[in-house]
């Protein structure tokens with residue numbers, strides 16, 4: 001029978017088929033762990049006298065709470081320090097590999113899996129974090145789980161799961177200049193809504209998706225959760241294989257050949273049927289920004305702050321009114337006139353080397369606007385080292401930006417990197433919820449290119465506003481192939 | 484998980500609807516790293532009020548919470564279930580539960596049983612006229628008994644079976660350990676393992692400093 005990509009990966013992991021409302025039991029290939037959602041799971045194991053079944057399929061890293069300055073000093077915030085010390089103790093006690101602060105492979109959990117070559121096509125990947133959907137960029141079935149489920153995977157390496165529905169999101173055509181993967185996903189969310197993907201695994205397809213680098217594919221899959229979906233996937237292809245080849249944990253020799261042969265079968269059969277389908281044309285996608293307090297409240301940068309009075313749907317009108325009040329915005333204001341205090345470049349959505357290279361191309365030879373502070377936070381220590389090897393750090397600091405150590409940082413402000421009440425940010429992260437980046441902080445979600453241009457002008461801007469057609473070195477701004 | 488067939492304990496009438504998980508346990512308690520000891524956070528905002536039902540002597544030792552409709556709405560935090568359990572509750576009765584709360588309860592061995600709203604009202608009256616009255620929750624016969632009243636309770640068959648067998652999800656899955664081991668035997672060798680760790684050559688990661696503070700090279704990093 002014809003099957004979709006998601007169904008193929010699912011079927012390959014069924015340990016036991018459920019019947020009569022009993023869920024399927026699925027095998028988990030890779031379990032990623034971080035300090036915030038794991039302590040009670042380990043505690044539960046201890047209470048029940050259980051062990052971790054497969055420490056060799058488990059990997060932990062420190063990211064949510066870690067400081068991005070002075071990482072060689074003790075962590076100042078006692079609750080953060082306790083969570084991190086707890087993870088270190090648990091990793092030691094249960095024999096789990098942990099990448100701690102100061103290690104080159106410490107960083108955001110969704111960067112560390114791919115960069116080590118652990119995230120591969122056809123795997124099931126879970127983590128106690130909703131943005132686990134990121135790993136779907138490799139053609140893995142990857143989703144976030146709750147703490148009880150973390151404990152369940154630790155103890156059994158499986159999860160009982162009810163099947164998902166499937167949705168195809170096809171993006172045809174070519175992106176215009178200055179638009180990126182981030183703009184694609186923001187446009188998708190604005191189109192289908194923050195609940196549009198509920199109950200679905202999304203599969204991104206089409207020419208515009210195929211031509212994206214792995215970094216850009218990760219950006220798209222990352223935000224599947226903002227569309228309400230449990231997971232997002234992209235079928236693996238030559239781009240995927242090229243990214244993986246030679247990474248520390250990538251298969252080698254005969255294993256590599258066997259893997260690639262299998263991976264090539266991982267795509268939706270031509271006559272397979274999705275439960276839902278959405279089509280977009282990449283040529284219509286402009287640099288996108290959010291104006292409200294959920295990721296679906298977004299518009300092309302050329303637009304104006306919407307007028308809630310013109311919104312027909314009652315719920316959406318009330319939500320828009322409340323959002324504009326929180327955001328301190330007046331209907332009708334051109335989005336380009338909105339001045340920001342902070343530009344945050346980082347997170348598991350857009351803190352990868354390709355993002356940093358794009359930003360550096362805009363920053364090069366320019367200075368930041370006096371009124372903004374600019375934070376550049378790599379998604380992992382390895383990304384930081386790579387950027388430094390390429391000299392990007394000098395470009396950032398010459399521009400007037402702060403160049404930090406790796407972690408989640410201002411994406412959720414669990415560490416000291418927070419917005420002050422009323423402060424406004426252009427942020428390359430994924431959530432613009434009230435207070436997400438600090439109590440009372442106001443967030444506009446943007447692509448790295450928009451963030452960079454905004455840092456130059458001080459108001460929400462695209463690279464087109466700077467008159468940039470291509471980078472100073474002549475290479476195109478939006479790279480489409482992984483380095 | 485302990486087996487749950489029948490439980491008898493003091494009933495606590497909580498005459499409120501829409502008790503959300505923030506009211507059951509506020510977010511400040513979520514920073515903890517342990518799984519036990521959440522009883523102090525249970526209904527923490529209301530516990531300062533001497534009139535609150537749990538602050539009245541006959542109810543303080545209660546183990547069956549009789550709540551208004553839409554109990555457990557809001558965030559998905561499992562801490563809400565932990566707090567109720569740690570306080571000593573074995574069952575919560577309501578005419579309607581939030582889905583996620585009900586799911587989390589089942590995972591943790593707390594019975595979330597659905598009763599008709601008029602039966603809840605009936606039990607509330609008994610518990611309020613005679614504080615300290617015990618309520619029997621009988622999962623075998625799907626009944627709740629209180630004084631001379633016997634009313635039916637609803638719970639889905641799968642959850643009921645798991646509670647009566649004392650099987651948490653993990654216990655249940657481990658019954659199929661043979662299937663898991665069998666699956667593992669056929670796992671392709673290219674599928675990744677995190678151990679033994681494979682690394683790129685070791686490199687030093689410099690600590691970033693606040694803007695304006697020079698980066699000092701060579702300071703030792705904390706040991707993992």
Ligand code: SF4
Nearest residue numbers: 131347348408411412
């Ligand atoms: S960077 Fe943000 S979204 Fe990503 S894992 Fe960290 S906190 Fe979550």
